[in-house]
Amino acid sequence: MEKWLCIGSIGVAVLFFLLFLVDLIIGFPFGGGTSGFSSPFLLVDLFGLFVAGILAYQAWNAFRDVK
DSSP states (O other), rough: OHHHHHHHHHHHHHHHHHHHHHHHHHOOOSSOOGGGGGOHHHHHHHHHHHHHHHHHHHHHHHHHOOO
């Protein structure tokens, strides 16, 4: 059971990482059509990428401990 929770957490982290990365690059789904460094949500996108990376690392580390 614990392994599935870790794998699920990694999946959620990857999903959020991809969502924030796509938003940073093309401005969809959160940016409202603006993309890149001119976006008013640049800081939110960068923080989201950072947090998703931390979540992925913690889930991977927990998965290693469960083995």
